[in-house]
Amino acid sequence: MANASPDWTTRLAAFDRRWLFLIMGFAIVLPLLRPCGIPVVPTPMVRAAYSQVEALKENDVVFLSLDLDPASTPELEPFYKAVMLHLKRKNVKIVIATTWYSAPPLVESWIRSGLETQLIPEGDKSYKGAKDRVYKKNVDYVYLGFREGKTATIANMGADLRKTFDGRANDGTLLDNIPFMSGIKALKDFKLSILISAGSPGAKEYVQYVQARYGLKMIASCTAVLLTDLAPYYQSGQLLGVVGGLVSAAEYEVLVGRNGSAIKGADVLNFGHMVVVLAIILGNIIYFVGRRARRASGRAVPQPKGAA
Amino acid sequence: MLKKTLPIIIGCLIGMYALVEFYVPHYHAKELMKEILDYAAILGAAAFVLGAINVFQVSWPKIRRREEDWQYKVVMLVAASAMLLAGVSWEALRGKDDAPVVQKTASATSALVIDTEPGVEVTVNGRALSPDYLKELGGDAQALTRGEAVTLAVPAGEYALGFSRRAIGYSAPSSTVVLAAGERAAVRAVPSMQWGKDGRVKTWLYDYVFAPCNSTMFALLAFFVVSAAFRAFRARNTEAALLLGSAIFILVGMAPFGRLISDSLPDIANWIIEIPSNSGRRAIMMGAAIGGIATGLRIILGLERSHLGEG
Numbered sequence: 125m126a127n128a129s130p131d132w133t134t135r136l137a138a139f140d141r142r143w144l145f146l147i148m149g150f151a152i153v154l155p156l157l158r159p160c161g162i163p164v165v166p167t168p169m170v171r172a173a174y175s176q177v178e179a180l181k182e183n184d185v186v187f188l189s190l191d192l193d194p195a196s197t198p199e200l201e202p203f204y205k206a207v208m209l210h211l212k213r214k215n216v217k218i219v220i221a222t223t224w225y226s227a228p229p230l231v232e233s234w235i236r237s238g239l240e241t242q243l244i245p246e247g248d249k250s251y252k253g254a255k256d257r258v259y260k261k262n263v264d265y266v267y268l269g270f271r272e273g274k275t276a277t278i279a280n281m282g283a284d285l286r287k288t289f290d291g292r293a294n295d296g297t298l299l300d301n302i303p304f305m306s307g308i309k310a311l312k313d314f315k316l317s318i319l320i321s322a323g324s325p326g327a328k329e330y331v332q333y334v335q336a337r338y339g340l341k342m343i344a345s346c347t348a349v350l351l352t353d354l355a356p357y358y359q360s361g362q363l364l365g366v367v368g369g370l371v372s373a374a375e376y377e378v379l380v381g382r383n384g385s386a387i388k389g390a391d392v393l394n395f396g397h398m399v400v401v402l403a404i405i406l407g408n409i410i411y412f413v414g415r416r417a418r419r420a421s422g423r424a425v426p427q428p429k430g431a432a
Numbered sequence: 433m434l435k436k437t438l439p440i441i442i443g444c445l446i447g448m449y450a451l452v453e454f455y456v457p458h459y460h461a462k463e464l465m466k467e468i469l470d471y472a473a474i475l476g477a478a479a480f481v482l483g484a485i486n487v488f489q490v491s492w493p494k495i496r497r498r499e500e501d502w503q504y505k506v507v508m509l510v511a512a513s514a515m516l517l518a519g520v521s522w523e524a525l526r527g528k529d530d531a532p533v534v535q536k537t538a539s540a541t542s543a544l545v546i547d548t549e550p551g552v553e554v555t556v557n558g559r560a561l562s563p564d565y566l567k568e569l570g571g572d573a574q575a576l577t578r579g580e581a582v583t584l585a586v587p588a589g590e591y592a593l594g595f596s597r598r599a600i601g602y603s604a605p606s607s608t609v610v611l612a613a614g615e616r617a618a619v620r621a622v623p624s625m626q627w628g629k630d631g632r633v634k635t636w637l638y639d640y641v642f643a644p645c646n647s648t649m650f651a652l653l654a655f656f657v658v659s660a661a662f663r664a665f666r667a668r669n670t671e672a673a674l675l676l677g678s679a680i681f682i683l684v685g686m687a688p689f690g691r692l693i694s695d696s697l698p699d700i701a702n703w704i705i706e707i708p709s710n711s712g713r714r715a716i717m718m719g720a721a722i723g724g725i726a727t728g729l730r731i732i733l734g735l736e737r738s739h740l741g742e743g
Binding site: 137141144145147148149152162163164165167168193194195196197198225226228229230232233271272273274276277279280283284287288337348351352353355356359369371374390393394396397398399400401403404405406407408411412 | 462667
């Protein structure tokens with residue numbers, strides 16, 4: 125008789141998971157519509173990344189590797205825009221490349237929206253930093269494009285950046301004709317390398333193949349799942365700062381003084397994380413109450429399937 | 433000999449050289465290594481071609497035999513072929529040229545006549561031909577938006593003209609016209625749709641098909657994670673309880689609301705990442721590195737031959 129009608133914990137544990145999807149959907153959409161603005165406090169890893177960019181001087185040349193695809197845009201684009209604003213207002217020259225074959229159209233669109241456009245519109249009262257300006261192609265920045273070869277390309281850039289890209293920018297302009305590229309032969313000639321990575325090859329491979337060998341100064345921004353991959357390199361001093369995921373990007377925005385999409389997205393994370401934590405707690409309560417009830421009634425305790 | 437021994441000898445020599453080069457500071461050693469890295473990059477690119485051929489070789493027989501999920505393979509092959517065709521620069525193959533056509537005629541006063549299609553942006557000497565600028569040059573401010581030719585009463589001189597569209601993937605014809613006194617130059621240009629890697633079709637497919645599909649796949653993770661959190665994350669034993677506890681501290685501590693609950697929560701989350709997680713990860717990385725070195729040495733010495741098709 126007891127086996128014929130399952131107890132409430134069994135029924136609850138097996139309820140339609142689409143309800144969970146609906147709750148998660150609300151947790152994502154509602155904060156976007158009604159931001160609650162929970163304050164964001166920068167952590168040491170993000171502060172370290174910020175201070176590396178802050179230490180740059182006018183006309184220093186930095187290398188920016190954008191190793192990503194459209195899927196990682198929501199997590200990585202806010203940091204990209206914040207750091208571009210930071211670099212632009214310091215009047216730093218930027219050299220951009222990518223090692224991901226799916227990245228070039230995305231990178232070109234980011235260049236248009238982040239460098240060739242003013243990130244802070246004139247008269248924006250919420251922004252208190254130095255004035256933003258438009259960067260000009262091959263004058264303030266150069267886009268080298270994509271080269272296939274993954275780690276071999278990274279190693280190549282460490283040895284000879286010009287040869288890796290045949291001495292030309294993506295639009296065919298000779299690097300010799302770009303004045304700020306005159307002293308740049310390899311990655312070691314940059315004052316700082318900024319690596320925005322969504323996976324492999326990316327920041328990890330830059331550290332493994334070129335950082336230690338040439339003693340490069342590097343900071344990285346990555347998706348949240350990659351943070352644990354890169355944290356050991358921050359601890360060892362090989363990465364001088366790490367901005368991991370959307371929350372860290374929001375922290376960077378706070379430091380730069382620009383309220384961007386990461387700060388809005390931080391609210392989504394708050395609610396999303398809350399739903400996941402509640403799901404874990406609720407799932408475990410149901411599991412333990414059910415187990416106790418089944419033990420008390422002498423029924424067999426179901427064996428776990430795919431246990432965490 | 434050629435199929436087995438030669439690849440082993442090449443692998444051994446290149447592998448040994450890559451190891452030794454680290455410790456040889458001589459200029460020529462570095463230069464040779466650059467060449468080897470170039471070859472590695474070329475081989476990596478060539479692997480893409482082989483990969484594409486392999487996809488066709490594997491998928492086509494399955495489609496022919498109507499095996500399970502054959503319809504998805506058709507979609508994949510059609511999508512791959514569409515991207516491949518969109519990536520070819522057809523106008524370069526045809527030798528098509530859309531440079532501005534300039535026709536000069538004698539006239540009482542010198543003038544530039546600009547003829548193009550509506551929606552095309554025109555620049556004269558680097559400055560966009562806005563209604564204000566058109567007025568300044570004595571032209572009809574609305575002519576270009578109506579798609580009519582506009583006459584500019586300009587003095588003799590050299591004029592750099594540029595034609596472009598706002599959308600990406602169109603050509604941007606440009607020309608420098610030297611206008612003599614008493615000469616009228618009619619310039620006609622229409623930016624044409626481009627094919628190839630920066631062309632309109634590939635850009636459109638990337639922006640409106642690939643990017644949304646790619647983002648959707650990633651976005652679905654949020655829903656699967658919450659489902660898995662409810663159904664599978666159970667504190668069934670001590671290890672699972674520790675894992676769960678860490679996960680909850682990280683989830684709460686890494687989100688800004690963690691600081692609202694307690695100032696210590698973010699510190700606990702950071703401590704978990706910096707101490708236990710880093711220690712574990714470092715141990716895994718070192719183990720994997722030692723494994724990598726061992727495997728690398730076995731390949732270099734020809735002891736490991738699975739990459740040559742041997743068991």
